[in-house]
Amino acid sequence: MTDVNAPHDSSDSRHPEHAPADHPRVSPRKVGVVVANLGTPDATDYWSMRRYLNEFLSDKRVVDYPDWKWQPLLQLIILSRRPFSSGEAYRGIWNTEKNESPLLTITRDQTRKLADGLEALYGDQVVVDFCMRYGNPSTDSVLRRMQAQGCDRILFFPLYPQYASPTTATANDQAFRTLMKLKWQPAFRTVPAYFDEPAYLDALAASVEEGYAAAETPPEVLVASYHGVPKRYLMEGDPYHCQCQKTTRLLKERLGWRDEAIVTAFQSKFGPEEWVGPATVEHVAELARRGHKHIAVVSPAFSADCVETLEEIEEEIKESFLAAGGERFTYIPCLNDRDDHIAALLAVIRRELSGWC
Known part of the structure; x- marks a missing residue:
């Protein structure tokens, strides 16, 4: 891989055959x-x-x-x-x-x-x-x-x-x-x-299974939290919302779970418009009020952990769940550089x- 901080090394460039002497060298x-x-x-x-x-x-x-x-x-x-x-x-x-x-x-x-x-x-x-x-x-x-x-x-x-x-x-x-x-x-x-690529779904399902296996007790619900978009985008033809819903369904089928074991929600609302929902920060609180004591959250829209997962989910969304009566919160990391x-x-x-x- 190229070192992104290093200048280009043109030592492998050469003068094209049959070109004039003043022709630029090419790689x-x-x-x-x-x-x-x-x-x-x-x-x-x-x-x-x-x-x-x-x-x-x-x-x-x-x-x-x-x-x-x-x-x-x-x-x-x-x-x-x-x-x-x-x-x-x-x-x-x-x-x-x-x-x-x-x-x-x-x-x-x-x-x-x-x-x-x-x-x-x-x-x-x-x-x-x-x-x-x-x-x-x-x-x-x-x-x-x-x-x-x-x-x-x-x-x-x-x-x-x-x-x-x-x-x-x-x-x-x-x-x-x-x-x-x-x-x-x-x-x-x-x-x-590539949300419906079999190998991607296999990796996503494996990360969930590993997260559940590592927990002291199995979470009662898995929240698949995607970055949100204004609802207007969906109405104007952006396929994102539909592809997120399908990702959750395909993940559920990969895991062999019942419908109620996994839910879809959307995070990171910004501005006054109506956004696609439910909002993750509100939905996890509702799950706690319904009596769920342990939930897990996974972020299938992110290929790498970032401020929206490491800060928003692990702090703001976690706090919302615990403040509403939840007891245990498991974050399943993004796929990152897993093999x-x-x-x-x-x-x-x-x-x-x-x-x-």
Whole structure:
């Protein structure tokens, strides 16, 4: 895998045969695979958080209100306050050893394992790297570096099992913006949603079974908590809500469970609109009021643990359940760099590289 902090080594580039003496040197042809995740601030201080949140919340895929209505509110009110609370949340989960967010650490680890797997399959024909939609390493810098390394075909893989406009689509948008600026565009493919891939479901089910086996007593209900979206998105044709519901159903079938053993909920509501529901933070409290003393929560929409899982679920949502009378709360980590998860991602990549490798 390319070191994302290292400059490109052009020692393998060469002068094209039969070309004029002043022709630029070119690198041997390769295939690039880029995995993309949401993003991360560079640090937890006010200005680092403000830069990150400004980029994130100015994205029309995330908040699609008109600029005249949204930007004054964002710049004058939200970004004067939210960087403090968001910074505090990130400080609670920050990887202090590497001075970076867990999402960055985990995505790098995933990419290294994917690179090892693809090298075993294709040798040095495939270059593997990762980028973030917001923050660093930027999509633009990674795609340009890949092209400089000779990648004339690039497979772009947003690490979101379910498709959504504010995740998959905006990651693709950012990649396309770079392509629009290149003199010589590489051939380009994007990976579709993979929530119903058998290997992914097997890995997800295995993580749940392991989480239940490790608990002192089995949880009474599993809450599959997905990041929420405004209900309007569903009405306008975004398939995310439906794909989340199907993910829960397929997971339940994989586990061989009865219907009432697993429920679907949505977290991270933002703004005044009606969002798809039920809201996780409210639903876990309702489960406690119904007499459930032990629940587990899993996050099938996240490929890597991040602030929404390590802080929101493990603190806010857990506290909501315990405050309503619950007694035991089990969080089942994201699939992260588990070997079965990496194997599932490799299976998707191999299929999408068909005809290229």
